[in-house]
Every structure is written in C-alpha cells, then in structure tokens.
Amino acid sequence: MGAEKIIVVGGGPAGMMAAIRAASLGQDVTLIEKNHFLGKKLLLSGKGRCNLTNLSDPESFLKRFSKSGQFLRDAFKKFFNQDLINFFKNRGLELKVERQLRVFPATARANSVLEVLKKELFKNKVKIIYKTQLRDIFIQDNKVKKLLLSDGLILATNKIILATGGISFGFTGSTGEGLAIAKRLGHTITTLRPGLVPLETKQKYPKILEGLTLKNICLKFFDGQRQILSDIGELLFTSFGISGPLVLSLSGQIVDWLNEGKYVYVEIDLKPALSVEQLNARLTREFKLNSKKTLKNVLKNLLPKRLVGIFVEIADIKPTRKVNQINREERKKLISLLKGLHLDILQARPIKEAMITRGGVSLKNINPRTMESRIIKGLYFAGEMIDVDADTGGFNFQAAFSTGYLAGESAALSSYQLKAEG
Numbered sequence: 001m002g003a004e005k006i007i008v009v010g011g012g013p014a015g016m017m018a019a020i021r022a023a024s025l026g027q028d029v030t031l032i033e034k035n036h037f038l039g040k041k042l043l044l045s046g047k048g049r050c051n052l053t054n055l056s057d058p059e060s061f062l063k064r065f066s067k068s069g070q071f072l073r074d075a076f077k078k079f080f081n082q083d084l085i086n087f088f089k090n091r092g093l094e095l096k097v098e099r100q101l102r103v104f105p106a107t108a109r110a111n112s113v114l115e116v117l118k119k120e121l122f123k124n125k126v127k128i129i130y131k132t133q134l135r136d137i138f139i140q141d142n143k144v145k146k147l148l149l150s151d152g153l154i155l156a157t158n159k160i161i162l163a164t165g166g167i168s169f170g171f172t173g174s175t176g177e178g179l180a181i182a183k184r185l186g187h188t189i190t191t192l193r194p195g196l197v198p199l200e201t202k203q204k205y206p207k208i209l210e211g212l213t214l215k216n217i218c219l220k221f222f223d224g225q226r227q228i229l230s231d232i233g234e235l236l237f238t239s240f241g242i243s244g245p246l247v248l249s250l251s252g253q254i255v256d257w258l259n260e261g262k263y264v265y266v267e268i269d270l271k272p273a274l275s276v277e278q279l280n281a282r283l284t285r286e287f288k289l290n291s292k293k294t295l296k297n298v299l300k301n302l303l304p305k306r307l308v309g310i311f312v313e314i315a316d317i318k319p320t321r322k323v324n325q326i327n328r329e330e331r332k333k334l335i336s337l338l339k340g341l342h343l344d345i346l347q348a349r350p351i352k353e354a355m356i357t358r359g360g361v362s363l364k365n366i367n368p369r370t371m372e373s374r375i376i377k378g379l380y381f382a383g384e385m386i387d388v389d390a391d392t393g394g395f396n397f398q399a400a401f402s403t404g405y406l407a408g409e410s411a412a413l414s415s416y417q418l419k420a421e422g
C-alpha cells in the first residue's frame with residue numbers, strides 16, 4: 001500500500017498514543033524520543049502510581065481545565081475517559097477507581113501503564129528512535145517537508161506530530177525545544193508559567209512545621225479585591241511555605257494574581273465545619289471543662305500537637321496561662337485565628353518544580369477537530385505543549401491521551417486522503 005511516513009516526536013503519553021493510533025490505521029510511524037526510554041514523566045506520576053484519568057462526566061471534567069477546556073471537546077468526543085479505560089482493560093490492565101473518581105492501575109504502579117503502551121507500540125510496528133532529539137523542521141510552501149535530528153540525520157516526511165511536553169520537571173526530558181521550534185515556524189506560544197505548584201510564604205513558621213499535614217481545613221486566598229475559596233481538604237507545610245492538594249489546585253490562579261503584581265495572602269480556616277458562634281461555644285465549653293489546665297494543653301484537643309506552640313505564639317498569649325485566666329478579648333483572638341491563620345504569599349516555586357506547565361502553543365493556531373496547525377500543513381500538536389492545563393485528578397493525562405489519539409488519527413486519515421487525491 002506504500003503508506004506515508006508519520007513522525008511523532010516525544011515519547012510521553014501524548015506521543016505514544018498518537019503513534020499507536022496512527023499505526024493502528026495502517027501508517028508507517030516512527031517515534032523519536034530523546035531519553036533512552038519512554039514515559040519518564042509518566043513513571044513519576046501520581047507518586048509512582050499514575051492517576052491516568054478521571055471518571056467525572058464530560059461537563060464536570062471540562063470544568064477542571066482552566067479557561068481552555070472547551071478546546072478539548074472534539075478530542076474528548078473522539079476518545080474520552082471510558083475509551084481510555086477500555087483501551088487499557090482490553091489489553092489486560094486492571095484499573096481501580098479511588099476517591100474523587102480518580103482512576104489508577106490496580107497494580108498501583110505507573111510502570112504497568114507504560115508496559116501496555118510499549119507493547120501496543122511494538123504490536124503496531126512503530127519504529128522507535130531513542131536518545132535522539134528533534135532539532136528542526138523544514139517547511140516548503142507552508143507544508144512540512146523534512147526534519148533534522150540531533151545526530152545529523154535528516155528524515156523526509158510530510159506529517160509530524162509534535163508531543164514534546166511543557167517545561168516543568170525538565171530532567172524528565174520536557175525542556176521546551178518543541179515549543180521553540182513551533183515558535184520559529186510562526187506559532188504563538190502563550191506565556192509559560194507554573195501550574196500545580198507549591199507556594200512560598202513570607203512567614204517562616206511553615207519551615208518549623210515542615211512535613212505537617214493539616215486535614216479538613218479550608219483556604220481563602222485574597223488579592224485585595226477578589227477572593228477564592230478552596231474545598232475542604234489538606235494543606236502541607238514545607239520548608240519554604242505551603243503545598244498539598246488544595247494549594248496545588250488553586251496555584252494557577254494565584255500565580256496569575258502574583259504576575260499582575262497583586263499582594264496575595266491566604267487565610268487558613270482550621271475549623272471550616274464550625275461557624276464563629278459554634279466555635280465560641282466549643283471554646284467556652286472546653287475552657288469550662290478544663291478550667292485549671294494551661295491554654296497549650298487545652299488547644300491540643302482542637303489542633304494537631306505540632307501546631308499548638310506556633311499557634312499560641314501567633315496569638316501572643318503565654319502558653320502556660322490557665323484557661324480560666326483567658327479573657328473575652330483573648331478568646332475572640334483565638335477564634336479569629338482558628339478561622340483565619342494568615343500567611344502572605346511571596347511567589348510560586350519555580351516552573352521546574354511545577355507539576356504542569358501552563359501556556360504553550362496557542363489554541364488559535366490549532367484546529368481542535370484535527371490537532372493540525374492552522375499555520376503549517378502536516379504539523380500536528382498533542383499533549384502538554386498545547387495551551388491547555390487542568391487540575392490534579394487524572395485530567396492532564398486524559399488531555400494528553402485524547403489529543404494524542406486525535407492527532408494520530410487525523411494525520412493517518414489525511415495521509416490516505418492525500419493519496420486518494422494524488
């Protein structure tokens with residue numbers, strides 16, 4: 001049949017799925033990966049367990065993306081969470097659904113996901129070139145013609161799928177060369193910034209509390225005018241500030257506020273289930289029951305032990321004071337701190353420490369129905385290098401797999417179309 005050669009660059013989830021789909025449609029596919037193995041970031045994902053997708057319904061799913069979610073409608077129509085689940089199940093991988101509808105391999109090992117993808121690449125006869133980087137793409141009449149690799153090899157092709165990822169966790173291979181090439185070819189790259197990233201605080205007490213996780217708390221971030229309220233969940237203190245699921249989820253918005261030059265602070269509601277009045281009643285009761293005990297000891301009934309010392313210091317009350325000596329004003333202060341422990345946000349951690357890169361190839365430059373560039377014919381994009389990003393929970397992988405699938409299919413079908421026309 002003399003199939004067209006399709007070259008996929010980047011052996012992450014997006015590139016692997018693109019190569020598998022194009023090859024399953026009978027195309028001659030070559031996958032180029034600069035590492036000596038595939039899926040380096042995938043192996044780190046979900047703390048080594050790989051949260052590969054989420055079972056939310058389509059509308060709730062799209063809401064977990066920043067503004068750009070609508071762009072993915074066509075990709076999700078083509079290949080969504082249940083399709084991905086079936087893809088793995090049909091190839092023998094058991095999956096399990098955990099809290100918040102997160103889907104993991106039942107083995108709890110990311111490597112099981114990678115093994116299925118590798119087997120499928122092999123089965124579909126995808127050629128893989130390792131330890132080789134894409135250096136450049138050559139264009140003629142706005143169409144892909146050939147590409148240059150780091151070993152000096154030039155490959156002729158009129159279909160390239162770029163899936164080189166973002167620029168976070170660069171040691172895994174995603175260092176942005178694909179984005180630079182796309183830019184040189186005339187695409188707009190929207191500002192690259194960290195997403196799902198820990199935050200640094202002005203106050204130093206998080207360092208003293210490093211490693212402590214506060215459960216069932218709620219965060220309120222402020223920028224002077226606007227505020228965002230988190231769900232109820234966990235906060236982790238780190239050596240430089242705060243992290244944990246609630247912080248990571250809201251960090252994209254906070255980074256945008258900081259980039260606007262806003263003064264941003266957060267208030268930690270340590271007792272979100274209780275109103276101020278209920279908390280007042282609770283404290284009054286505790287103080288009555290334990291009237292001869294010290295404040296420090298009584299607060300241990302309300303707060304994690306490690307937090308108590310710092311909390312009392314911030315309240316500026318002597319920890320050894322007996323609770324029957326705490327006056328009304330001091331009790332009010334304690335309540336206000338329990339409902340809003342304050343931290344000033346200085347900045348986000350650097351992008352290399354972010355779980356994802358926000359920004360990338362502008363959505364205006366990509367046809368959402370095919371993933372083909374609107375500028376260069378025969379050039380397709382997939383995965384994190386596109387300007388889409390989502391919350392934690394398996395949404396980013398699904399976007400990578402779905403855009404990869406669609407790009408692979410579009411490149412393959414357009415090859416047949418070209419041949420029919422020729």
Ligand SMILES: Cc1cc2nc3c(=O)[nH]c(=O)nc-3n(C[C@H](O)[C@H](O)[C@H](O)COP(=O)(O)OP(=O)(O)OC[C@H]3O[C@@H](n4cnc5c(N)ncnc54)[C@H](O)[C@@H]3O)c2cc1C
Pocket residue numbers: 009010011012013014015032033034035038039040041042044045046047050051052053132133134135163164165166168169172173174175176177178354355356382383384385393394395396397398400
């Ligand atoms: C610690 C961590 C945990 C995560 N956990 C989850 C999770 O559980 N669930 C989830 O949904 N998301 C998770 N993510 C996000 C997810 O890993 C990414 O969104 C996803 O890997 C993006 O896939 P991709 O294929 O677009 O890019 P990548 O996975 O980054 O793959 C890009 C590939 O391209 C290669 N490459 C780059 N440039 C070149 C070049 N010039 N030539 C040849 N090859 C090149 C790279 O070596 C790399 O292998 C996590 C991210 C991190 C950092």
